[in-house]
Amino acid sequence: MTVASVGEIIWVLGIVAWYFIRRPYERRAKRVRVVSDRRSGSEKVGLAAALLGLAIVPGFYVATGIPETADYPAQPWAVALGALIFATAMWIFRRTHKELGRNWSISLEIRDKHELISRGPYALVRHPMYTSFLLMGLGQAFLLSNWVIGLAGLVGFAVLFFLRVDKEERMMLEIFGAQYRTYMARTKRIIPYLY
Template identity: 75%
Template sequence: MSIAAIGKALWVLGVVAWYLIRRPYERRAKRVQIVSHRRSLSEKVGLAAALIGLGIVPGFHVATGIPQAADYPARAWAVAIGAIAFVGAMWVFRRTHKALGRNWSITLEIRDRHELVSNGPYAFVRHPMYTSFLLMGIGQAFLLSNWVGGLAGLVGFAILFFLRVNEEERMMMETFGPQYRAYMEKTKRIIPYIY
């Protein structure tokens, strides 16, 4: 098996792991009443960009090899870095879902008896789910030796992040007020101690 094929196989395994982590929380979330939400066009565009960049474009490349003109030689060290980043992404992703519990949702929603979560990965950053998506994008860039398929994840993440994070923080401020402001002062957005 070539190094490029190993990178593609590891990417597929990472996406399967992502789905297996997400699915039970998605099913449970349907049973908890939504009190308010911020579904908007910009949020839909951000979620679509993340799906396209972290799923559809790389999946199409892995399945077909297209666009072959954007391929470059795969390197074992790059695949190793990509695998480490993807494992880190799945670890953060799992811990984030576990910490959120019944508060989790795919869209910007406040649920019945919603609580401000500040434990687990939330003790370090306000948006660890975005941290996991950033790590997935980095992992994808190293695992897939194709400029389009590899970098699509970082583009998708960036669009999601910049279209959604400010609105998410506004919603949390309106819901939790001074408690969320104090939490913001203690934590960074997605990279501990940096940003």
């Protein structure tokens, strides 16, 4: 087994973990009434970009090896670092879902009896789910030894983040007002103490 194939296997296991973490929350979310829906075309583009960059394009690469011309030699240290980063992403991803509980939604929606969550990872950053996507993209860059595919996750994350985060924060300000403003003043967006 090559170092590159170990990185690919770890990436596949990470994506499987991502699915099994998210699935029960998707099912539960369907049972909670939506009181405000802010979905838009740009949000759909962002979600599609993230799905393409973090799952579909690298999945195609793992299955086919295309584009082989952008491959480079995989390094054991890079695969180990990528595994650690991806595992951290999955831990944060699970914690965000657990803390949000019935408030969780894949899109910009406010649910019945929605509350502002500021505990767990939300005590450090306002958008830890985006933090987990950023770490997934970074982990992917170390796990998959291909310049195009490795960076596809970071590009997908960036498109989602920049198309959506401002709209999400405006929505939260409309719903929670001063409470959210205070929360914004004491937390960063996705990287604790930095941004």
